Amino acid sequence: MGTGRKILITAIITVIGGILITLGIISRLRRSVPQNPPGTVGNSSGNLNNGGLFCEYGNKVYFSNPYDNDFLYSMNLDGSNPSLVMNVPAKYINATKDFLYFNQVDSESGTVFGLAGSMHGIYRKKLTGGKEYKCLDKAVCGFATLINDTIYYQYSDEKETSFRSVSTDG
Numbered sequence: 001m002g003t004g005r006k007i008l009i010t011a012i013i014t015v016i017g018g019i020l021i022t023l024g025i026i027s028r029l030r031r032s033v034p035q036n037p038p039g040t041v042g043n044s045s046g047n048l049n050n051g052g053l054f055c056e057y058g059n060k061v062y063f064s065n066p067y068d069n070d071f072l073y074s075m076n077l078d079g080s081n082p083s084l085v086m087n088v089p090a091k092y093i094n095a096t097k098d099f100l101y102f103n104q105v106d107s108e109s110g111t112v113f114g115l116a117g118s119m120h121g122i123y124r125k126k127l128t129g130g131k132e133y134k135c136l137d138k139a140v141c142g143f144a145t146l147i148n149d150t151i152y153y154q155y156s157d158e159k160e161t162s163f164r165s166v167s168t169d170g
């Protein structure tokens with residue numbers, strides 16, 4: 001094999017490798033969650049102390065609807081135009097410029113996101129529509145609050161109750 005041919009093969013492999021690395025970086029950046037401004041708090045202490053069933057953000061109120069299995073809803077500030085955000089029971093609702101974060105609790109029907117079984121956990125949902133959501137931590141938890149880019153929550157199981165945290169990017 002000639003020197004010219006070895007150089008050509010090396011160049012082709014280098015270019016292909018560079019393209020794959022670039023595509024990987026672009027894919028990672030597109031999936032990343034933007035950082036919140038310093039001092040971000042996802043909900044007021046008064047709302048969180050009462051189960052976090054309501055969260056006002058921008059020109060909307062996000063709430064757990066007691067008349068529809070505690071599913072996650074939104075409405076205008078004046079109470080008009082209530083609409084279903086997700087058909088999951090939610091508590092400790094927190095909001096930022098891009099996302100809703102909430103503690104998803106078991107539903108009475110036993111199905112959540114169209115699946116049977118327990119779906120306890122901390123979830124993230126885009127504010128701008130769509131059905132995209134992500135479980136940040138699958139845990140039975142109580143109180144949850146967003147501060148900057150971290151969600152702090154009370155974790156419970158048969159052995160312990162503790163204080164934990166999870167990053168907003170999961």
